[in-house]
Amino acid sequence: MSDFLHHFEKIKVKDQAIANYLEQIGIEKWSRANFSVIRYNIMTSNNAESFNNTSRDARKYTITTLAEFLRYTLQTWFFERRTLAMESNKPLPKKIEKKLEDRIEAAKILIVQPLSHYKFYVIDGDRDGQVNLQIKTCNCRRFDFTGLPCTHALAATLSRRINLYSLCSWYYTVDSWLCSYAETIYPVENEE
Template sequence: MTSNNAESFNNTSRDARKYPITTLAEFLRYTLQTWFFERRTLAMESNKPLPTKIEKKLEDRIEATKTLVVQPLSHYEFYVMDGDRDSQVNLQTKTCSCRRFDLTGLPCTHALAATLSRHINPYSLCSWYYTVDAWLCSYAETIYPVGNEEERDVPDDISRRKVEPPPYKPKTGRPKTKRTKSKREKIIMQRHCSHCSGKSHNRATCTYMIPTASNK
């Protein structure tokens, strides 16, 4: 499991972090509203069983099956010869000894080779979660605007409450704006040259010659 989704969303809201909390919440709501509409529209316009990226991945794997040799073991089991990486496929349990099919739910090259040898539709082996129907279900709900504050129906016992901000003691130094990186993340520092003010190198490796009075 990775945090790619969280990192992507964190990068999207980078400039909005400095907003007040209500403005930040509205920014996040509007962003999700836009994303849901755009992705829902793409899913509805698709005329294929799988989304474009998954369709391309499946086509590339089908193209790679041309170099494989399939030996049937039973009606559902096959031995697929792939050079030094031979694998055993079971189409009934949707498994392959290479484990790629088992872990991802998308047929690996060996499973596709066995499928095509039996003239079975490759789409029938794909997990439902890769289909356009699943894609459409992910963005089926509509995110609505919050509306004007004056139009909200707030109970009297709630409106009478006065909410104070939590106690806060300012820390010395400049306020932190970037998140703390984990130990496994690499910290990439941009080098600057003190000789020519360029990037990606330093003074010792600089090849730029600054003109002097003697060179003019």
Template sequence: MTSNAAESFNNVTEEFRKYPITTLVEFTRFTLQNWFADRLENASKCTTPLATTFEKDLKAQHEDGRFRTVYRNGAQLFNVGTGPEGQRGGDVDLVERTCTCRMFQLLKIPCPHACAAAISQNASLYALSSPYYTKDTWKKTYDATINVVDEEDDWVLPEHIKNMRVGVPVDKKPVGRPRKSNAGRKSMKRRPSNGQVVVEPRHCTNCGGSGHNRATCKARV
């Protein structure tokens, strides 16, 4: 949904982007290897049905919705009233997993209105949450193994890779009108425009140098 992940990783690799590509690739592998191992360990320690972050979100939604008034409007349709601090109400469909606040559809986790409706029907809030937020999915995401790359002499390459030859990059024609070259053009002393102040460089009368005068000249007399 955003480019935050790419920008964060660019920030991590900023120092190593000035090194050869092989060093950068090795650093990327090492970084991902450590990240996967740390996240897999955190997922294994999780004791709740949902991952830690989403478990906290669901508890917050449950706390917001448990004091709301619920009016049944059909088999699985409910009108949920405003919250204790004046938060807006919503219409919930537990079968389609929708709410007029649209939080239920977008985040795939019960909103306060859906939590209130589910509580009134003794329905499980975990069953209404997306399976992508579960602890098992969290563990499977980081269960992959990133192995160390062997020495280059031990690589087994397919024939079509061995015979591949990388050509010279094709120069792309720049967009727009080409700039004219000023090579060979004689420099002309232009008259200053009206109101333009022309600053002439200072010349030392002692040594003949520019940028200073006789008083500040450091040349030996």
């Protein structure tokens, strides 16, 4: 939050009218530091862009052919993603596992000072973190924003030998991934 305030002050100095406009529309609507809900670091516009790119040429088809093309595309995507999720042998998808592995490596050199059973002060030499593993927060706000433990939180888990997967939001799990693509998309049968 302090980073946000620092940068927002710069905006105010540069152009007060823009700062007023941003405050008027509601900071919680455009600033990740002020979102009222976890956004899971996922932008759904990527899915829409991908779908638009895939269907660009199909738009010139008749409506029934277009509908069949869209059905087949979704059917294929659901099957491929379901298959990928079922092949996973870890609780989290590969990309998320890699992200956590990188953070764990960085967390190994941090200094952890326990404050209580679930609260820690983590010194990283740049921006220290106050972590509460019970409510899954850190004052760097990365843990809060994404639903994945930040480097500070991972340093705390390493010092206490806590299962890091218990700190990850269910929305990042392979189980969640499977649920997202659980439905089967069937072809429309010919009426005769």
